[in-house]
Amino acid sequence: MKMRQLGHKGPLVSALGLGCMGMSEFYTAGMDDKASLATLDRALELGVTLLDTADVYGPYTNEILLGKALQGRRDRVFLATKFGIVRDANNPQARGTNGRPEYIRQSVEGSLKRLQTEVIDLYYQHRADPDVPIEESVGAMSDLVREGKIRYLGMSEISASTLERAHKVHPISALQTEYSLWSRDVEESILPACQRLGIAFVPYSPLGRGFLTGAIRSPDDFAANDFRRNNPRFQGENFAKNLQLVDKVVAMASEKGVKPSQLALAWVLAQGENIVPIPGTKRTIYLEENIAALDVILSEAEIAAMDAAFPVRAAAGERYGTEMMRILNNA
Known part of the structure; x- marks a missing residue:
């Protein structure tokens, strides 16, 4: 397994991590823990060390799944989880944020219990709370480092200016944000800030939520409860326009003799040695295909x-629906 450093002074992790969200929610018509556990087993066999989850996935069930999977081999992985997105039990689409110190402490204790571990390697603030200064939230996270509950701090979907403020309070090891051929906004200020500050960049959805694999040809390919049905990029005219972009990936991949997913991942990996993508899958076959992209x-x-075929903002439609776009902090 090829390795990359997580930040200027951080540890070495596998050059490709594994996003575990889809094992428990959002992309599936029904959970298949057996398949997910088999995929986690195979990931460890192949040398994947960076596993990514969050308390909001399920909610909570994804952390429970990883806690079960890692029993007896916790030392083989660099485990990342997140706090800060608050869901409404009465409205599945609603999203809020909470970055208050007391909430952070409550959240980390819950994650430690569910993950069945004594320490979390990388703890992200999933979304910034506009009602709590970032300095206050990061200060509380820093306290948890001193207490030995977490090792490194991460942020997710924040602007370059917010990242700068956070980094002044406590070193930030990684920034996680969506990045792929059809989501290149981070190149304008986020990636330069990470380079300047010595922070690793961890792209989630590096395959455009599966679209860049070329396997999705119609909105009908999604299960009834797949969240992509409500995502603007997968609806109506946007879907048709974005499918034309996907066809470019398919054609280029065919010419090179690789799979579209591998070409798309190779492009992300080529954007910098400080970049560690975390494509998600719950199937072993796709995991193996993704890891082959390293070659x-x-x-x-x-x-x-x-770059010419996929300029910045080439994709039609917003990255998320209204509720999720509302809680982004990347302007």
Whole structure:
């Protein structure tokens, strides 16, 4: 397994991590813990060390799944989880945020229990709370480092300016934000800030929520409860326009003799040595395909061609629906 450093002074982790969210919610018509556990087993066999989850996935059930999977081999992984997104039991689409110190402490204790571990390697603030200064939230997270409950701090979906403020309170090891061929906004200020501050960048959805694999040809391909049905990029005219982008990936991949998913991941990996993507899957076959992307080498000409075919903001539609867009802090 190829390795990359998580931040300027951080640990080495597998160059490709595994996003575990889809094992428990959002992308599935029904949980299949047996398949998910088999995929986690295979990931460890192949040398994947960075596993990514959050308390909001399920909610809570994804952390429970990982806690079960890692019994007896916790030392083999670098475990990342998150706090800060609050869900409404009465409205499945609603999302709020909470970055208050007392909530952070409550959240970390819950995650430690569910993950069946004494320490969390990387603890992210999933979304910034506009009602709580970032300095206050990061200060509370820093206290947890001193207490030995967490090792490294991460932030997710925050602006370059907010990242700068957070980093002044306590070193931030990783920033997690969506990044792929069809979500390149971070190149304007986020990626330069990470480079300048020595912070690792962890792209989630590096395959465009599965769209860049070329396997999705119609909204009908989604299960009835798949959240992508309500995502603007997968609806109406946006879907048709974005499918044209996907076809470019398929054509380029065919020319190179690799799978579209591997080409898309290779492009993300080529954007910097401080970048550690976390494509998600609950199936072993896709896990193996994704890891093989580490051996796909792109020439400068190929990267330039892909950049030209997928300029910033090429995708039609917002990344999320209204509720999730409302709680982003990346302007």
